[in-house]
Amino acid sequence: MPRHSPFPIVLTGREQRALEDLARKYTSPYFMVVRAKAILLAAQGLRNDQIADRISLPRQIISKWRKRFFEERLDGLENLPRPGRPPVFPPELIMQVKALACELPHQHGLPLSRYSGRDLVREVARRGLVASISGRTLWRWLDEDAIRPWQHRSWIFPRDPDFQAKAERVLGLYQGLWNDQALGADDYIISADEKTSIQARLRLHPTLPPQPQQSMRVEFEYERGGALAYLAAWDVRRAKVFGRCESTTGIEPFDRLVQQVMEQEPYRKAPRVFWIVDNGSSHRGAASVRRLQGDYPNLILVHLPVHASWLNQVEIYFSVIQRMVLTPNDFSSLAQVAERLLAFQHFYEKIAQPFQWKFTRADLCELMQKTSQPTPIALAA
Secondary structure, eight states: OOOOOSSOOOOOHHHHHHHHHHHHOTTSOHHHHHHHHHHHHHHTTOOHHHHHHHHTOOHHHHHHHHHHHHHHGGGGGSOOOOOSSOOSSOHHHHHHHHHHHTSOGGGGTOSOSSOOHHHHHHHHHHTTSOSOOOHHHHHHHHHHTTOOTTOOOOOOOOOOTTHHHHHHHHHHHHTTEETTEEOOTTOEEEEEEEEEEEEEEEESSOOBOOBTTBOOBOOSOEEEEEEEEEEEEEETTTTEEEEEEESSOSHHHHHHHHHHHHTSTTTTTOSOEEEEEOSOGGGOHHHHHHHHHHHOTTEEEEEOOTTOGGGOTHHHHHHHHHHHTSSSOOOSOHHHHHHHHHHHHHHHHTTOOOOOOOOOHHHHHHHHHHTTSSSOOOOOO
C-alpha cells in the first residue's frame, strides 16, 4: 500500500499565487518549474508516487522537495550553496549563452534550421562571448533549463472554437458520464476510426528469423503488393474490437462497420450506444448524425474536436496493430495482410483489458489554460 507523506502541504494564498506564477512562467529555470508543480500537486492531496508519475521524476526527489517546502516554505525550493571552487564563468555569460540557444539561427544569417551543440560552441566563440568553451560545459548549462535546441517537436493550437466543450463530452464518457449523468450498465461506448493505406510489401528475399547474437533480418528492397484500409471499432468498456478490411475508406465502408456492430447483441437492443469519431469525410458533420441515427435510433454520434485524434481510444489499438502486426511489413500478398489483421482481433481480445485512460476533464482545463500563454502547447494531431 502506498503510504502518505508525513509532511502535508497546506498553502497560503500568497504561496499559491507565487507557485502558480513560477510554474507558468516560461523564463523560470526548469528545475524551479518542476519543484513548484510538485508542491502544487502535493497541496491538492496527491501522494508522492502520484506526483512522480505526473511530472516524470523519481519519488525520492518529490519527497525531498516536499519536506524542504514543509520546513522552509518558498525559500526551501532554492538550491543550497555548493562547496568547492567558485564558478569560472560569470552568471551573465551563462544567461547570454542560454538566450542564444533559444534563438533561431536563420534570424542571424546562419544557413541552419536549428543549432547543434557544436554549432553553439562555434557561435559563442564567433560572437566573442568567451574565448573558448567546451561542449560539455555548454551542455551542462542548457541542461539546467532543459533547453535542447538540436531537437524539435511539432505542435498545433486547437482551432476548433468548441474544442473544450467537444473534448469534455468525450472525456466525460471515458469517466462514465454523459451530460454529467452516470452511464447505465447497459450503455456502450464505441471508439471508431480508419487506418488507411496499409501496404503489402513483398520482400525480394525471405526474412531471416533471429539467431544467437543476431537479430531478425528483413530485406530492404520490396515490391508493392497494393494497399488496403482497416476500419475498427473499439468497445471502450468491454475491451472488444470489431474490424474489417476495405479497399478504400468512405461513407459506405464506414456504414458497413457500423452495421457490423449495431446489428448484433448487446448493441442492437442497448438503450444507448455512443460512437466516438473524428471529423473524417465518412462520418463528418450533421449529415452523418442524421444518416447513422436515422438507421439506428439508439446510436449517439459524438464528434471529436478538429485535430484531436489523440482523444480517440481506438488510436491506441491502432498503435498496437502497428507494432505487433505491421512492423516489419513483410507479406506475400494483400490478402495475407487482411487475413492477419482480422486474425489478430481474435488473438488480442483474449488478452486485452480496457485501456487505463488517465487524461481527465480537469487535465483538459489545465491544458486549455496553457494555450492562452505565449509558449505553444503541443497537441498530437
